[in-house]
Amino acid sequence: MKNLKFLLITLASGVALISCKDEKQTNAEKEVVAYEMYVDSLNNVALSDLKTNWDSIENDHERRKIAAEVALQDLENREELEGKILVSSDKYELYKANYLAQQPKAATKSIVRTALFGSEDIGDDMAFTWVNKNNILRVYDNFTSTVEKNKESYSREDWDEIKLYYEALDTRKNTVENEGLSGSDNMKIASIKFKFAPLLKANRMGSKAEENSEAKE
Known part of the structure; x- marks a missing residue:
């Protein structure tokens, strides 16, 4: 009986651990996708229309990128998601450079x-x-x-x-x-x-x- 209880406790702990890992993975993927979508959406905004909106764009980008980076902190296998953040960051920096070049x-x-x-x-x-x-x-x-x-x-x-x-x-x-x-x-x-x-x-x-x-x- 003691062995059975120990086995059940061990199994429950394992399920909880897997569930926790799955939740972190899902949340990380969600934050990265949100960041990717935000950066991609900027391509629909003309550079000439940015002057009055640039502050909010900068703040939104910073918030979304940091949220994505923080979500990856506790993941063991995060290389793929880190790569996606880097690609979107490069896209944003190019977009930003084009804007700053006009200032x-x-x-x-x-x-x-x-x-x-x-x-x-x-x-x-x-x-x-x-x-x-x-x-x-x-x-x-x-x-x-x-x-x-x-x-x-x-x-x-x-x-x-x-x-x-x-x-x-x-x-x-x-x-x-x-x-x-x-x-x-x-x-x-x-x-x-x-x-x-x-x-x-x-x-x-x-x-x-x-x-x-x-x-x-």
Whole structure:
């Protein structure tokens, strides 16, 4: 009887474990498909129509990509799903690059830029060629912590500049991922970006609202 009870308990535990794995796999596949569909849907939006919608597109993309990446964390066999995320990420970065190419490029080195990147010269094309797999985590950490520290002092123009640099840094990250960025650093960057995205959005929108209010007065 004791052996029978032990066998039943063991079988129940095994079924629960399999069920848990199946649930994680299903959820991961669902998040990856949602990310793929979102990126593919952007092809139906003309680049000329993006100016007023770009903020929401950036935020939605970031949220969906991070959700897909996080869903894969506990999976043993995740290479195929990781490959799908990478393909969609490449599609998005190309789409984004085409959009940014139509935007005015910064021509001068501002105080904000110096604080975010120190003595490093990011170049007027903001290609960030000096950012690599060994220093990109530090660059993201310094960038976001500097913005957090000084967020109360930034003007609307500063926030627009910060957003432009952040987008360019994200574009560089896509290249660095293909150059051997470690999974550990990639997840740490994803965590940093997950926390930073709402801060950037809220403060930039708040600065814009304040500017409009002052203009009315």
